[in-house]
Structure formats: C-alpha cells, structure tokens
C-alpha cells in the first residue's frame with residue numbers, strides 16, 4: 371500500500387486545479403499588462419481569480435495581492451506593518467513561539483533593525499493564551515502576528531478573539547493562515563483580520579503561488595521592486611496559470627470545508643486512537659482545537675528520522691520534528707515550546723491527511739507503526755535506560 | 767534518495783544489533799538531547815582480537831548505518847587495529863554520507879574508541895590518553911551549532927552497564 375500522509379508539507383493538486391492550469395497554459399498566455407486581446411484575456415482571468423479568492427475570505431477583491439506563496443506573503447505583511455508602525459514611532463511586535471520560520475525569521479531580521487519582538491509562549495496544549503497577549507500589548511505595539519493554525523501540531527489559535535482585541539486597540543493584526551485556508555472557515559471581516567497569508571499548495575493548488583490579503587487602508591510596502599503589477603505592491607509579471615489554478619482550488623476547497631472536515635476528522639481520530647495504544651506515546655497539541663487533518667505524536671526512546679525512513683519503506687510518507695530530518699541541530703521549536711524535552715521531541719511523527727486518504731489507509735498505518743516503534747526501541751540505548759529506570763519516562 | 771544504497775542497506779538490515787551481557791568493553795557516546803546515542807559492546811579474546819561486537823543506537827538512519835558498518839569493520843580485528851578506525855573510513859565504506867550527516871560517522875569512530883578504552887580500563891592495561899581525545903561527533907557538536915549544550919555534556923561518557 372502507498373499512503374501519502376504529509377499534506378501539511380504539500381498536497382497533490384486536485385483535478386480541477388490541474389485542468390485549470392493546463393487549459394490556462396495552452397490558451398491564455400498573454401501578459402496581463404499588455405493592451406492587446408491576448409493580454410486583456412489574461413487580465414480578465416487574473417481579476418476573476420482575485421474575486422474568487424476574495425469571496426472565499428469575505429474580502430474585497432481590491433484587498434487581494436498575489437504572491438509567490440506563503441513565505442512571501444508573511445514577509446510582506448510583517449515588513450509592511452513594521453514600516454507603517456515605524457513611521458508613527460511604534461517599534462514593538464507581538465508574535466508567538468510556534469510560528470512558521472517565514473514569520474520568525476522575518477521578525478529576527480526586524481529585531482536587528484531595532485524592532486522589539488515579544489514571542490508569546492503557548493500552553494501545553496499548543497494554544498496561545500489571550501490574557502498573555504493582552505498583557506503584552508504596549509502603547510508602541512505596531513503589529514500582532516499570530517498564525518491561524520500551526521503547521522506541525524495543527525492547533526487552531528483564537529484568531530477572532532485576538533482580532534477583536536487588536537481592532538479595539540488600533541493595532542494591525544496579521545495571521546499566517548497557510549495551514550487553515552481551504553480547511554477552516556475564514557471571514558476576515560467577522561474575525562477582524564487586517565492581513566492574512568495563504569498558499570495554494572496546501573489546498574491542492576499549485577506550488578509557488580499564494581496571496582496576501584490586506585484590509586483596505588492597510589499600508590503595504592513592496593518587497594520586490596519593478597513594474598506596477600499588483601497595484602504597485604508586487605512587481606513581476608503575474609504567474610497567471612498558477613494564480614487562476616489556485617483560485618479554482620481555493621473555491622473548490624472552501625465549498626467543501628464541512629464535508630471534507632467531517633470525513634478527515636473521522637480518519638484523524640481513528641488514527642490517533644490506534645496509535646495512542648503504543649506505550650509511552652503522547653498526542654501533541656490540543657485534541658479539539660485542531661486542524662481536521664493533523665496527527666502529531668511523540669514516541670519515547672526513538673528518533674524521528676529513522677522512523678520516517680522505515681515508514682517510507684512500507685509506503686507511508688510522513689514527517690517529523692526531529693533535528694536529524696531538517697538538517698538543523700535542534701528539534702522542532704514548536705515541540706520545544708510545548709515543554710517537551712529535546713530527547714522526546716526527537717521522537718515525533720506528524721501524519722497530515724487529506725480528503726484523498728481513506729480509512730483503510732489509516733488502518734494500514736495503525737498496523738505498521740507499532741512494530742516499527744518496537745523494533746527501533748529494541749535497538750535504542752535511550753529506551754534501555756528508560757525501561758531499566760536509569761532515565762525517567764517523560765510520557766506515562 | 768538522501769542516502770546511498772549502502773547506507774540504506776545497513777540501515778534496513780543492520781549487522782550486529784543487540785546488547786552483550788558479558789562484554790569486555792562497552793562504550794557509549796553521543797547525547798539523547800542531540801538525538802543521537804551509540805552504544806558499542808566488544809568481546810576480546812586472549813589474543814587481543816575482537817571476537818564479537820554488538821551495537822545499540824538511538825539516532826537517524828545514518829547513525830544506525832554507521833554503527834552497523836563500524837561493527838563489521840572491527841570484527842575479527844586486533845584491538846590496536848580497531849583503534850585506527852577513522853570516521854573517514856566509515857564514510858567511504860558507506861559510499862558517502864550527506865554533509866550534514868558526517869558527524870554520525872564521527873560518533874561511530876568515537877563509540878569504538880570508547881569501547882576499547884573501557885576494555886583497557888577494565889583489564890588495567892596502560893594506554894596513551896591522547897588516543898582517546900574527545901572528538902565530538904554528536905549532532906549538537908557541529909561548528910554552526912546553536913544547541914544550548916555545553917561541551918562537557920557531550921563527548922565520551924563512561925558506559926553504565
């Protein structure tokens with residue numbers, strides 16, 4: 371059996387998205403900035419796509435800017451809000467310890483430029499505490515950026531509450547909704563969101579394309595200079611086939627949120643129930659406020675990369691927050707933020723599902739994982755220490 | 767594929783996995799915090815020849831593969847010869863490792879040395895301390911490191927049996 375269960379990393383394109391992309395590539399090759407018919411046809415399709423994306427978020431089409439993906443949208447949103455704040459003498463930014471690196475590294479760069487950044491802790495459940503956020507707000511706070519849902523542990527953050535607080539205090543609120551878009555209901559008006567990032571390849575659209583929503587009146591700084599595309603906020607000839615394909619995928623995903631969620635949640639919970647039976651295992655992140663597709667667990671005494679390689683040999687494709695898989699030296703900053711010790715965080719497994727998975731595949735995973743864990747534990751000196759009592763179990 | 771066929775073979779079919787109750791030398795290197803621990807057991811006969819080797823490893827695919835091949839490379843060798851096993855030889859025997867995995871091979875070299883050192887200590891055999899200068903192969907031990915480990919946390923730890 372072959373099971374692709376790494377949908378938080380990227381998804382397979384939907385039939386709709388692919389058909390749209392192919393027909394665009396074949397037929398609509400004009401440059402939207404050109405005056406002739408071919409150019410204007412491309413312009414029309416581009417603007418239709420903008421309207422589609424806006425409708426899915428309850429935004430206005432003039433509030434949508436196409437980008438090369440989630441990372442660029444995050445960079446531009448944060449840099450724009452920082453520059454706008456700086457002009458008013460506000461140089462404080464609030465975010466969380468569990469953001470994606472596209473946010474964290476942008477914030478690090480701003481810190482070097484004299485901004486002050488407060489990174490909020492999360493609880494053991496992987497959710498930001500709203501009172502902590504309120505307490506962190508200062509008169510010079512220019513921006514609050516908190517992700518909609520976490521990419522590793524799937525926890526859904528209290529976005530509407532945070533939006534409400536920020537709006538009442540006149541602070542710009544950005545949310546990285548890369549993992550949420552197309553999977554959870556998003557209403558930028560009702561949730562008081564000023565800026566939002568999304569990326570097509572997380573909802574069965576193409577890679578390398580995304581969008582930034584910026585509420586009317588939110589000043590944007592362009593980070594790529596050149597032509598006047600995207601109302602002067604993002605230079606470069608638009609990737610029209612990818613953008614139109616993204617819009618098709620987004621519309622499809624948003625139209626099926628409840629249907630897909632019901633189906634995927636059932637598989638997620640089946641998988642968790644099956645894997646939880648493994649001794650000394652723990653589910654990371656809140657079980658309720660969680661993306662429908664996310665399973666993230668730690669298994670004591672093993673290291674994630676070897677687990678992934680063994681799963682891959684059985685046709686199961688997943689991911690891990692172990693340092694050894696990423697080439698970085700520390701395990702996932704998200705798992706560490708939950709308060710897990712390094713050695714436990716190394717033994718993490720993320721399985722992220724989609725509506726293309728089946729319950730049979732879940733049973734296959736449940737059948738294969740325990741044996742692999744046992745095999746790896748049997749050759750693990752850490753497990754030996756845990757079992758002999760020389761090292762204390764962290765997970766019961 | 768990230769790894770060579772040789773690495774995958776040793777990862778998927780590791781040689782000499784296990785523990786040894788009556789080992790003559792046991793070495794443990796690495797740090798669980800870094801995600802890598804290798805434990806090497808050796809049996810040495812009266813001629814000073816390594817007659818049996820076993821290993822246990824907590825770590826990535828490359829850590830398991832380097833331990834496995836290191837056991838093969840010292841099996842049947844004289845103890846002095848085992849001491850000359852270099853991480854470079856381990857990498858070559860595996861047809862190479864990705865750059866960010868090279869330290870796993872250092873760990874394998876250190877594990878062998880730690881086991882030999884333990885054997886010398888147990889038998890009361892005198893040796894040159896310089897032979898066992900800590901190398902530092904753990905994941906956290908690479909120069910670009912930002913892992914908040916202190917050097918004394920890593921390196922060769924006396925094996926606890």
Ligand SMILES: Cc1ncc(COP(=O)(O)O)c(C=O)c1O
Pocket residue numbers: 378379438439440441442444470472517519520521546548549569570578579580
């Ligand atoms: C939460 C989050 N933010 C940002 C990104 C970056 O998106 P992209 O790969 O489109 O640049 C990702 C995915 O990789 C993500 O999961």
Ligand code: FES
Pocket residue numbers: 693694800801802824825826827828829866867870905
């Ligand atoms: S044990 Fe971490 S990279 Fe090999």
